[in-house]
Amino acid sequence: MNIPKHDVLLIGGGGAGLRAAIAASETYRGADIGVVSKVYPMRSHTVSAEGGTAAVMREDDNLDLHAYDTIKGSDFLGDQDVVEAFVKEAIDEVIQLEHWGCPWSRDEDGRVSVRAFGGMSVKRTLYAADKTGFHMLHALFQTSLKYDAITRYDEWFVTSLLVEDGRVCGVTALNIRSGNIHAIGAKSVIICTGGAGKIFPFTTNAAIKNGDGMALAYRIGCPLKDLEFVQYHPTGLPGTGILMTEASRGEGGHLVNSQGERYLSEYVPGKMELGPRDILSRSFIHEQRQGNVFEGPDGSYVHLDLRHLGEKVIDEKLPFVRELTRNYVGIDPVHEPIPVRPVVHYCMGGVHTDINGATPISGLYAAGEAACVSLNGANRLGSNSLTECLVFGARAGQVAAQHAADTDFADSASMAKMAQDEQKRIETQFFGNNGKERVANIRDDLRKTMEEGAGIFRTEDALKTTCDTIRTLKERYENIGIDDHSRVFNTDLVNALELGYMLDVAEGLAHSALLRRESRGSHARSDYEERDDENFLKHSLAYQTDGDPRIDYLPVTLTRWEPEERTY
Amino acid sequence: MSDLRTIKITVLRYRPEEEDAPTEQTYDVEFRDDWVVLDALNHIKDHIDGTLSFRWSCRMGVCGSCGMMVNGEPKLTCAAMLRDYYPNEVRVEPLVNFPIVRDLVIDMTDFMDKLKAVKPWIIREEEKPVSEGEYLQTPDQLKDYKQFSQCINCMLCYAACPVYGLEHDFVGPAAIALGHRYNLDSRDEGNQQRQHVIASKEGIWECTYVGECSVVCPKHVDPAEAIQQTKVATTTNRFKSLVMPWGNKK
Numbered sequence: 001m002n003i004p005k006h007d008v009l010l011i012g013g014g015g016a017g018l019r020a021a022i023a024a025s026e027t028y029r030g031a032d033i034g035v036v037s038k039v040y041p042m043r044s045h046t047v048s049a050e051g052g053t054a055a056v057m058r059e060d061d062n063l064d065l066h067a068y069d070t071i072k073g074s075d076f077l078g079d080q081d082v083v084e085a086f087v088k089e090a091i092d093e094v095i096q097l098e099h100w101g102c103p104w105s106r107d108e109d110g111r112v113s114v115r116a117f118g119g120m121s122v123k124r125t126l127y128a129a130d131k132t133g134f135h136m137l138h139a140l141f142q143t144s145l146k147y148d149a150i151t152r153y154d155e156w157f158v159t160s161l162l163v164e165d166g167r168v169c170g171v172t173a174l175n176i177r178s179g180n181i182h183a184i185g186a187k188s189v190i191i192c193t194g195g196a197g198k199i200f201p202f203t204t205n206a207a208i209k210n211g212d213g214m215a216l217a218y219r220i221g222c223p224l225k226d227l228e229f230v231q232y233h234p235t236g237l238p239g240t241g242i243l244m245t246e247a248s249r250g251e252g253g254h255l256v257n258s259q260g261e262r263y264l265s266e267y268v269p270g271k272m273e274l275g276p277r278d279i280l281s282r283s284f285i286h287e288q289r290q291g292n293v294f295e296g297p298d299g300s301y302v303h304l305d306l307r308h309l310g311e312k313v314i315d316e317k318l319p320f321v322r323e324l325t326r327n328y329v330g331i332d333p334v335h336e337p338i339p340v341r342p343v344v345h346y347c348m349g350g351v352h353t354d355i356n357g358a359t360p361i362s363g364l365y366a367a368g369e370a371a372c373v374s375l376n377g378a379n380r381l382g383s384n385s386l387t388e389c390l391v392f393g394a395r396a397g398q399v400a401a402q403h404a405a406d407t408d409f410a411d412s413a414s415m416a417k418m419a420q421d422e423q424k425r426i427e428t429q430f431f432g433n434n435g436k437e438r439v440a441n442i443r444d445d446l447r448k449t450m451e452e453g454a455g456i457f458r459t460e461d462a463l464k465t466t467c468d469t470i471r472t473l474k475e476r477y478e479n480i481g482i483d484d485h486s487r488v489f490n491t492d493l494v495n496a497l498e499l500g501y502m503l504d505v506a507e508g509l510a511h512s513a514l515l516r517r518e519s520r521g522s523h524a525r526s527d528y529e530e531r532d533d534e535n536f537l538k539h540s541l542a543y544q545t546d547g548d549p550r551i552d553y554l555p556v557t558l559t560r561w562e563p564e565e566r567t568y
Numbered sequence: 569m570s571d572l573r574t575i576k577i578t579v580l581r582y583r584p585e586e587e588d589a590p591t592e593q594t595y596d597v598e599f600r601d602d603w604v605v606l607d608a609l610n611h612i613k614d615h616i617d618g619t620l621s622f623r624w625s626c627r628m629g630v631c632g633s634c635g636m637m638v639n640g641e642p643k644l645t646c647a648a649m650l651r652d653y654y655p656n657e658v659r660v661e662p663l664v665n666f667p668i669v670r671d672l673v674i675d676m677t678d679f680m681d682k683l684k685a686v687k688p689w690i691i692r693e694e695e696k697p698v699s700e701g702e703y704l705q706t707p708d709q710l711k712d713y714k715q716f717s718q719c720i721n722c723m724l725c726y727a728a729c730p731v732y733g734l735e736h737d738f739v740g741p742a743a744i745a746l747g748h749r750y751n752l753d754s755r756d757e758g759n760q761q762r763q764h765v766i767a768s769k770e771g772i773w774e775c776t777y778v779g780e781c782s783v784v785c786p787k788h789v790d791p792a793e794a795i796q797q798t799k800v801a802t803t804t805n806r807f808k809s810l811v812m813p814w815g816n817k818k
Contacts, residue, residue, distance in 0.1 A: 095698050110704030488584050
């Protein structure tokens with residue numbers, strides 16, 4: 001029985017996945033790499049990142065400063081050994097990307113430019129206008145085309161991880177175009193599937209971000225770490241959730257309430273618009289409670305005012321902001337303020353890995369937003385995530401390739417059998433029963449309960465309700481029916497499978513949030529308003545069980561920075 | 569919402585397992601003033617007919633997934649406001665000039681092959697080690713190629729290109745523009761390696777300079793200009809090589 005096999009198999013072809021694929025193929029000659037992605041890699045959500053990517057590039061900056069900013073931003077939940085490795089390797093990684101053709105914006109002398117960003121004490125954010133993620137992704141993807149060792153499975157959707165004798169030995173994947181399920185063998189599998197913003201109703205995230213990889217790992221017993229930490233970006237467009245980059249504040253934009261005040265002076269006087277995202281998003285809610293916000297058809301909002309920057313700066317530094325506001329809200333930021341409000345943006349939590357991207361399960365790795373390597377702790381600083389994709393994508397790729405060099409493939413016949421079983425499982429579950437529940441209805445109900453219980457401010461009661469609702473939704477999911485019973489490009493089926501992933505991640509998230517009875521970073525409990533280092537200076541680990549998830553804890557690694565009060 | 573209106577959306581359907589040729593289907597969709605064509609398709613899929621298939625992801629005009637023909641024009645459906653068509657009906661069809669896989673989903677493997685063929689990566693005789701830092705590139709040097717780097721691979725230009733419609737060997741606007749992007753990059757030395765694809769008969773010389781590619785590009789890339797610039801450069805190089813046949817390495 002012949003099935004395709006690769007030394008290292010990537011799930012996901014975004015920033016982290018492509019960086020990992022290239023790193024793996026460069027680790028040893030002859031390494032054979034596969035990249036499975038449910039979309040063509042250049043469609044991956046890295047493409048939507050706007051503002052920039054952080055690294056120490058200038059004389060007024062140093063590694064300790066970047067590390068301290070990141071650790072303080074994380075509300076001291078970041079693992080400090082991870083942060084130290086990150087800031088150090090970030091520099092080579094962004095230069096490597098420069099060598100691969102990324103069109104970074106430049107100073108007159110030809111050096112790459114840097115801009116200010118929230119929570120960063122000096123300018124250290126490299127950028128390509130305000131389409132940094134787009135340019136990074138395309139540079140990585142186009143560069144990846146020259147590696148003959150990389151085989152792509154474009155528009156293949158992974159439905160399960162194959163496990164034999166306690167180690168991951170491949171995946172089953174739906175070839176979306178043919179409708180067939182195949183086994184793909186691998187010595188190492190790296191999950192780079194991004195976050196799960198789509199479990200919330202109002203998000204900057206693309207349609208594809210449903211926590212697929214997190215759920216795949218969770219289902220085979222791998223813990224999901226620090227899932228309760230969900231970042232709201234303070235400046236999304238009301239209604240659509242389209243991101244207005246933090247660079248618009250980095251370049252000098254103001255946030256103004258309905259009283260015409262730059263209200264952040266009340267909350268982050270030392271940083272104002274360049275405060276960290278968690279605090280800025282909460283400030284909005286405080287202003288809302290005081291009635292200092294505008295009201296529109298899509299709810300409350302404040303103004304992001306760029307007018308004083310002038311047309312030239314806006315066109316040079318923030319052209320995408322101008323394009324998006326003109327297209328989607330009919331507003332020209334050169335002449336009018338932009339309506340904005342907080343919107344779900346990023347999952348700090350994810351698949352539990354060590355500093356190299358290795359999970360506790362042999363043969364399984366993860367990097368990027370799908371992973372939780374514990375760089376971002378309780379709140380990520382803007383522009384650290386693109387760099388994280390590079391640094392930890394590269395690390396995971398190297399370590400996974402080394403593991404592959406010392407490992408054998410599992411038996412093809414048994415993997416092929418597992419793929420046949422998987423095809424039967426899916427046909428029975430989605431085509432065989434005459435379930436009455438629609439994908440969209442369960443999904444909408446999930447998103448609603450996530451916002452109600454696990455939004456910007458959380459309480460015991462609301463979280464309990466959300467946990468109960470998710471349990472009910474999982475029961476309803478058992479009775480799902482889909483309209484489309486055909487094979488070729490059946491997106492109805494893909495959506496149904498994605499919904500299963502979303503429910504699993506939501507369950508882990510809500511239960512982790514329920515048990516964290518403190519406020520830290522993005523996790524704000526109205527009933528436990530203080531940070532509680534005595535009881536909660538630790539990572540949560542959510543394990544799937546037959547009932548509610550089991551939540552364990554893991555100490556935070558501290559090296560040189562003692563936790564202190566986090567004020568700006 | 570009080571501002572709901574109803575618009576007719578007619579969609580091309582093609583289910584290869586059930587039918588030999590495409591058909592069409594019309595749906596009535598209540599829409600909000602800020603809805604785009606893609607929102608209507610999602611409304612249909614979620615609440616009326618889950619069998620309708622199409623690609624989409626970012627809904628902010630940068631992932632390049634949702635290009636389709638809207639009333640006969642290639643458009644990103646996430647950037648086409650329904651209110652601009654109302655009260656007329658909207659016809660949504662897959663991008664022309666490509667084989668249809670299913671409903672509004674086209675087969676784009678031909679483009680993926682052509683993209684790789686133009687070698688869209690930095691080529692250098694000698695790679696500088698990362699430890700030696702970045703290549704310097706002035707804002708003016710960046711400007712030389714910047715617009716050609718804005719391509720999101722959405723395929724609208726291929727749907728608009730009359731030459732590609734007739735001659736599928738044509739490398740086509742986006743791939744040529746991306747090859748040209750690297751040729752113009754001050755860090756790159758790969759011009760010669762790309763010439764046999766870009767300057768071939770199936771490359772720039774196939775183009776009859778209709779310019780529709782540049783008109784439909786949602787990112788204001790000007791592939792027609794890339795092709796024109798390459799024609800001029802190639803011709804100049806050819807004449808130069810007649811004078812100095814051994815001295816034309818780069």
